[in-house]
Amino acid sequence: xxxxxxxxxxxxxxxxxxxxxxxxxxxxxxxxxxxxxxxxxxxxxxxxxxxxxxxxxxxxxxxxxxxxxxxxxxxxxxxxxxxxxxxxxxxxxxxxxxxxxxxxxxxxxxxxxxxxxxxxxxxxxxxxxxxxxxxxxxxxxxxxxxxxxxxxxxxxxxxxxxxxxxxxxxxxxxxxxxxxxxxxxxxxxxxxxxxxxxxxxxxxxxxxxxxxxxxxxxxxxxxxxxxxxxxx
Numbered sequence: 418x419x420x421x422x423x424x425x426x427x428x429x430x431x432x433x434x435x436x437x438x439x440x441x442x443x444x445x446x447x448x449x450x451x452x453x454x455x456x457x458x459x460x461x462x463x464x465x466x467x468x469x470x471x472x473x474x475x476x477x478x479x480x481x482x483x484x485x486x487x488x489x490x491x492x493x494x495x496x497x498x499x500x501x502x503x504x505x506x507x508x509x510x511x512x513x514x515x516x517x518x519x520x521x522x523x524x525x526x527x528x529x530x531x532x533x534x535x536x537x538x539x540x541x542x543x544x545x546x547x548x549x550x551x552x553x554x555x556x557x558x559x560x561x562x563x564x565x566x567x568x569x570x571x572x573x574x575x576x577x578x579x580x581x582x583x584x585x586x587x588x589x590x591x592x593x594x595x596x597x598x599x600x601x602x603x604x605x606x607x608x609x610x611x612x613x614x615x616x617x618x619x620x621x622x623x624x625x626x627x628x629x630x631x632x633x634x635x636x637x638x639x640x641x642x643x644x645x646x647x648x649x
Contacts, residue, residue: 445538487526505621511554519551546582580611
């Protein structure tokens, strides 16, 4: 477990370095390469999390289905930008299958859905933010399944993690010389939208968490999605 934590820490540092490079060297350009780098690191972390076991085809198909669900829900709520169940699906993915799965679901969903909403310098920040939301959901709720706790996590993680990280894009690329006043202005102006996103995420978790989690756990037990033997 300690070795796994070290690997996760190294991968997290690599993503932070990518974001630093995107901000201070690339100036928001070449965001496709940064996005692909974040996704690649997430996939590496996902594969390394199995140690001597290996992910089954069924598990990979389930993760793809969760990503597709998050993407479709985001597009379906296009006219209500802050009212979407995307973060809720990512949290459920982490709670059902673990931290690494939560991260890759969040990162891939943000990246792919932005082919519809538009790619830009904000994409890597959205990928990292949603990935972290899924990652920490996996750490906190892999064993403990309290709906109230998950709802509270959904609310605060969207405001603190998603809002705090994604708004950095506005801060660094829209404001040429950030000052304390500009920083406060950026975050305060975005706060109502982040709070609304947090509230709706919490409500979607109230409706979806137990039904989806129960179904996913039944599928996981029935099809033994993680092959511990390493055999086909």
